[in-house]
Amino acid sequence: MKKITININKKVGGKTQYLTEVLPTIPTNTILYKKLTGLGATYGEIKANRNSVIIEPNKPVIIGKCNDPKHCDDNLFGVHDNIYAEDIVRYMIRSQKRGKHIKIITTPESFYKVRNAFEDMEMDVRFDCFLLFDECHKVIKDSGFREYVSLPMDLFFECEQKALVSATPLEFTDPRFENFQVIEVVPTFDYVQNLHIITTNNVLPTIKKVLEQQDKCFIFCNYTDMIYELMRQLDILDKSAVFCSENSVNKLTGLKFNNVSAVWDESKIQQFNWLTSRFYNAVDIELNFKPNVILLTDCYAADYTIFDPYTDAVQCVGRFRNGVSNICLVTNTNPRFNIRSKDELKATMVCLKDNYEQIKSFYDYATTNSAKDAYKTLLECSPYKDMLDRYGRTSFYKIDNHINFQFVKGFFNNSGYLVEQYASCGMFHITADEESYAVGDEQLLIINTSALIKEKRKAIVQQLELICPCQTEMDFQLLRRLENADKFIVEAYLKIGKSEIERLKYNFKKIKEAMIIADFNRKARGNEVQKLIANSFSAARWYSASHIKTEISRIFELVGLKPKKAVTSNTITDFFEAKKMEHNKQRGYYLIRSRIL
Numbered sequence: 001m002k003k004i005t006i007n008i009n010k011k012v013g014g015k016t017q018y019l020t021e022v023l024p025t026i027p028t029n030t031i032l033y034k035k036l037t038g039l040g041a042t043y044g045e046i047k048a049n050r051n052s053v054i055i056e057p058n059k060p061v062i063i064g065k066c067n068d069p070k071h072c073d074d075n076l077f078g079v080h081d082n083i084y085a086e087d088i089v090r091y092m093i094r095s096q097k098r099g100k101h102i103k104i105i106t107t108p109e110s111f112y113k114v115r116n117a118f119e120d121m122e123m124d125v126r127f128d129c130f131l132l133f134d135e136c137h138k139v140i141k142d143s144g145f146r147e148y149v150s151l152p153m154d155l156f157f158e159c160e161q162k163a164l165v166s167a168t169p170l171e172f173t174d175p176r177f178e179n180f181q182v183i184e185v186v187p188t189f190d191y192v193q194n195l196h197i198i199t200t201n202n203v204l205p206t207i208k209k210v211l212e213q214q215d216k217c218f219i220f221c222n223y224t225d226m227i228y229e230l231m232r233q234l235d236i237l238d239k240s241a242v243f244c245s246e247n248s249v250n251k252l253t254g255l256k257f258n259n260v261s262a263v264w265d266e267s268k269i270q271q272f273n274w275l276t277s278r279f280y281n282a283v284d285i286e287l288n289f290k291p292n293v294i295l296l297t298d299c300y301a302a303d304y305t306i307f308d309p310y311t312d313a314v315q316c317v318g319r320f321r322n323g324v325s326n327i328c329l330v331t332n333t334n335p336r337f338n339i340r341s342k343d344e345l346k347a348t349m350v351c352l353k354d355n356y357e358q359i360k361s362f363y364d365y366a367t368t369n370s371a372k373d374a375y376k377t378l379l380e381c382s383p384y385k386d387m388l389d390r391y392g393r394t395s396f397y398k399i400d401n402h403i404n405f406q407f408v409k410g411f412f413n414n415s416g417y418l419v420e421q422y423a424s425c426g427m428f429h430i431t432a433d434e435e436s437y438a439v440g441d442e443q444l445l446i447i448n449t450s451a452l453i454k455e456k457r458k459a460i461v462q463q464l465e466l467i468c469p470c471q472t473e474m475d476f477q478l479l480r481r482l483e484n485a486d487k488f489i490v491e492a493y494l495k496i497g498k499s500e501i502e503r504l505k506y507n508f509k510k511i512k513e514a515m516i517i518a519d520f521n522r523k524a525r526g527n528e529v530q531k532l533i534a535n536s537f538s539a540a541r542w543y544s545a546s547h548i549k550t551e552i553s554r555i556f557e558l559v560g561l562k563p564k565k566a567v568t569s570n571t572i573t574d575f576f577e578a579k580k581m582e583h584n585k586q587r588g589y590y591l592i593r594s595r596i597l
Contacts, residue, residue, distance in 0.1 A: 030183055053130070055134060058281075061283055083113070108152055130163075136164035171400070174396040194429045196326070197328075197329045197433070200434070203301075207294075210294060220293070226305065229444060237257060241261075241272070241274070243275045248260075285320050307331075363376060517559070532555045536555065543589060544583075548588070576596075
């Protein structure tokens with residue numbers, strides 16, 4: 001890519017120049033690397049003398065810009081989940097009648113509605129507007145969990161007038177960017193901010209100590225359950241506000257916590273203000289004071305709570321348009337987070353791709369159904385399957401996401417390496433402290449006891465993935481606490497693993513059966529048939545004769561047992577005291593009590 005550099009200066013009075021003062025309009029086929037947040041790239045496009053469609057990462061950004069007094073005369077129209085193509089068409093008709101430029105701001109997921117509306121108006125997004133993808137690093141950052149965040153990209157490359165912008169762009173491997181230019185906006189003044197990193201072996205008392213020193217602060221943490229548990233365990237529920245997604249709003253209100261919002265709302269501010277990743281980017285928070293900002297990570301609660309110094313940390317701090325007082329990262333580290341270079345991760349991805357394509361070839365040309373089934377099973381298990389889009393094509397954005405996430409995750413392997421990586425990103429002056437607590441001290445345990453059992457068990461499995469196999473006394477301590485919370489799911493994880501539990505969709509009986517079979521395969525005790533029967537049948541219930549025969553036959557087949565006599569419905573009496581009984585004109589047995597010890 002060709003690279004162009006543009007300087008940006010401080011004006012008299014200390015304010016930074018607006019982007020439009022050095023770049024009146026963004027040229028096509030450009031990735032604009034603006035270095036600093038709040039320079040007015042989207043502001044400039046909204047004011048530009050042309051039709052514009054601006055793609056923003058999520059709904060709060062769109063609502064914020066549409067409600068911003070600075071844009072009250074700019075004919076903005078926001079498109080998100082509850083806006084439809086016909087609404088857009090009506091807006092476009094009104095705009096034409098008033099002689100106004102079209103200025104649409106949309107989420108990636110709703111972009112197709114904009115395209116449909118243009119078609120209904122006999123217009124074409126590819127030729128009749130400038131398409132700007134704001135916060136373009138989110139195409140990579142979110143591709144791992146947002147299926148449609150890259151949805152507009154195929155059409156994007158067909159557009160005559162197009163650009164991407166971010167203060168923190170990531171490297172795109174999509175070859176269609178080959179002929180793009182990068183315009184880097186370089187400040188001529190010192191823009192590096194101070195950041196204090198506190199690494200700890202126990203997040204709970206550390207964040208407690210940090211919060212005790214705060215008046216009004218903003219805490220960024222990308223895990224709603226963790227936020228709730230911290231508020232509860234630190235007894236600050238009545239002093240907190242949470243800004244998160246709609247789904248998390250519903251979860252928190254279900255827990256009787258009501259000071260929560262899916263959009264930025266200054267009237268809700270409390271002493272402690274918690275924000276999830278929905279609010280890391282693009283949202284303008286204008287306050288009449290400079291707040292303290294805390295970035296909170298727990299590597300043992302969820303790996304997605306980590307903060308990328310090149311993107312997340314910069315973006316979070318950049319939300320506050322009038323500046324911040326202090327920035328602090330509170331985190332533990334996890335030695336299981338492998339340190340890998342991007343080249344190593346790319347090489348691994350090439351191997352996974354080659355392996356997948358070879359198996360896919362075997363599958364495509366298999367001559368028997370049994371061979372096809374075997375190759376299909378291997379394809380379904382391949383890690384590369386997660387790198388495909390909804391059409392089964394390789395997604396460069398999912399690959400970029402995986403490589404970037406694993407690369408950054410390695411930063412949190414140990415405190416020294418973390419500090420080194422934050423210092424080398426060039427955006428912060430780093431000071432660092434380490435805090436250590438006794439192994440027996442209370443730790444943060446994120447198990448929402450009021451949640452559905454499945455959701456609770458998902459949270460436990462997520463934490464088990466981050467501590468197993470246990471290596472330190474702290475690992476074993478957390479394992480024991482998880483066992484106290486739910487012994488069954490911990491035992492299941494240790495016997496059959498996360499992937500099998502997820503394949504069985506957290507179904508208790510299916511997981512229990514898989515555990516018994518695992519014991520059987522390890523020649524554990526020899527009583528697996530009795531365990532499987534007890535798992536499939538319960539006393540004080542009626543079962544049809546056909547179901548009994550089918551289920552017992554299936555169990556015998558599972559363990560490879562050839563019974564001495566033919567399996568019939570009466571075989572159930574070997575395991576239960578039972579009574580023959582008809583129900584709804586079907587023959588069957590009512591099981592009175594178990595004979596299984």
